[in-house]
Amino acid sequence: MATIKDKILKTLIDAQKLTKKEVNEAIALQKKKKIGLDKALIETGHIKEQDLMAVLVRELNIPFINLSKYKIDPALQSAIPERTARQYNIIPISELDYTLTIALSDPFNIFLMDDLKNLTGKEIDVVMSTNSEIVKAINAYYGIKTEMSVNEITKDIQIEDFEIVADHEQRESDDESVDESEKAPIIRMINLVIKEALRRRASDIHIEPEIDGMRVRYRIDGVLHDILNIPKENQNAVVVRIKIMSRLDITTNQVPQDGRFKLKMNNQEVDFRVSILPTTFGQKIVMRVLDKAKLAVGLDGLGFEERAMKILKEAIRKPFGMILVTGPTGSGKSTTLYSIISELNTVERNIITVEDPVEYLIEGLTQIQARPEIGLTFAEGLRAILRQSPDIVMVGEIRDNETADIAIKASLTGQLVFSTLHTNDAAGTLTRLVDMNVEPFLVASSLVLVSAQRLCRKICTKCKAKLTIPDEMRQRLKGRLPDGITFYSGKGCDACSQTGYLGRLGLTELLEVDDTIRDMLIGGKSSDDIKEYARREKGMVTLWDDGMTKCASGLTSLEEVLRIATLD
Secondary structure, eight states: OOHHHHHHHHHHHTTSSSSSHHHHHHHHHHHHHHHOHHHHHHHSSOOOOOHHHHHHHHTTOOOOGGGOOOOOOOOGGGGGGGHHHHTTTTTEEETTTTTTEEEEOTTTOOTTHHHHHHHSSSSEEEOOOOOOHHHHHHHHHHOSSOOHHHHHTTTTGGGGGOOOOOOOOOOOOOOOOHHHTTTHHHHHHHHHHHHHHHHHHHEEEEEEEETTOOOOOEETTTEEEEEEEEEGHHHHHHHHHHHHHTOTTTTOSSOOEEEEEEEEEEEEEEEEEEEEEEETEEEEEEEEEEETHHTOOOOSSOOOHHHHHHHHHHHTTTTEEEEEEEEESSSHHHHHHHHHHHHHHOOTTOEEESSSOOSSSTTEEEEEEGGGGGTTTTTHHHHHGGGGGGGGEEEEEOOOOHHHHHHHHHHHOEEEEEEEEOOOSSSHHHHHHHTTTHHHHHHHHHEEEEEEEEEEEEEEESEEEEOOOOHHHHHHHHTTSOOTTEEEEEETTTTTTTTEEEEEEEEEEEEEEEEEHHHHHHHTTTHHHHHHHHHHHSSOOOOOHHHHHHHHTTTHHHHHHHHOOOOO
């Protein structure tokens, strides 16, 4: 006897929406990915979601609902927990006496009705909607509200969602906030804040004390967004909970502290770097999300243009010399350096780093945490490293004359040295080192390559549209905009949370140090002279030029390039 699934598939074939071969491909994909047959049919690309939905509604005689125009009663959250809604891709619509109505996209799931009936104790009635509409509705319906009590926020979050990987020291204290921090609602709330940050691709979590509560903000694609307000009475418990997770001193409240912790979620480990700073209304917490997956993309995934990537790969294969990555805080310098180091990380090389702090723990590297309070500065760490017979050295940052001097001399005696510096552009790095009282001939002899970089937001591909630049703006940028270029911007949609941007990419400026630039540096030429020579004779692509290239490709907007790159 034919099942409902067989009848629907036969209808799709008879209506010439699908062939038998395409149906078999979808079934194979369903088994491989362990997803619903509806998703498998759509993922193969052989049928559109709207066409499949029309057949399902007609054959099964199930009403169709447009969820985007339907307001769901918040009280129904108690009927279907978020975990169940996401597991089955369903959302509750209404509840009447002993019947609960849900919207679903996959009527092929024969176990769904029994599971929901057992969970709710009610009869289940169904309506249909598209998979994408249900996902949107779930995200909107179960998202974090800005004003809720801790118990309300954490009602459906399980403590077991996360596991702290590193063991932490147990501390004895009479402070009642320690006991409060171990209560389930506090633990669940911290888990929820972290879980939501990962879901929204946040790079930083800011938990900031205010006069009447604690504000939670996420930095997404470089911009901060308000997310949640935590009641003031839970402030101490939240701080203590995060301190315990980070192995920090819970009895110290008046001095800054730095720590880290690692969480395991869905069999994936995520590192967090924690900074705690005393402020007027209490201790402010910033947690940096350190995602090793970003390093796994390798050098080719950093967004360098083809010519720039060729220059970089040639430079890092030199046996000795210094390569510097420059830019402001949050410009992706660490990600670039770690990606380079990961590329060079082979069993034949002894790679040692001295960092403050150690951001990513990478197997095969010797990584040293600088601790200036006990005398282990970058300079002292670097001196010790050079006695360990390294092939490649990475110094987290050149902050003073002593570190710069040792690093440069190390690069002249057989080591390949990588480091970072805060300068506005690539050419300015050379004169900055001279300003730090390093001899010009040493800078000229050691430097191989300088990479200046910035991070700009990518236009959301779902709502990208052509943009007309006002005449006033074109006049102001006269001579700086390439001829015939078409600009784009994001209108804002649900996929990008109405911002018009989704993700980030790098703008880079690579300066190869050749003999002429060495002579110019020793001769006391300015950074402007060096930059002009590099553009004219070496074809150096500046940050602005790279930004214009990415604007022309529709990857970013003129507004973003103007925000982060100067007019050369």
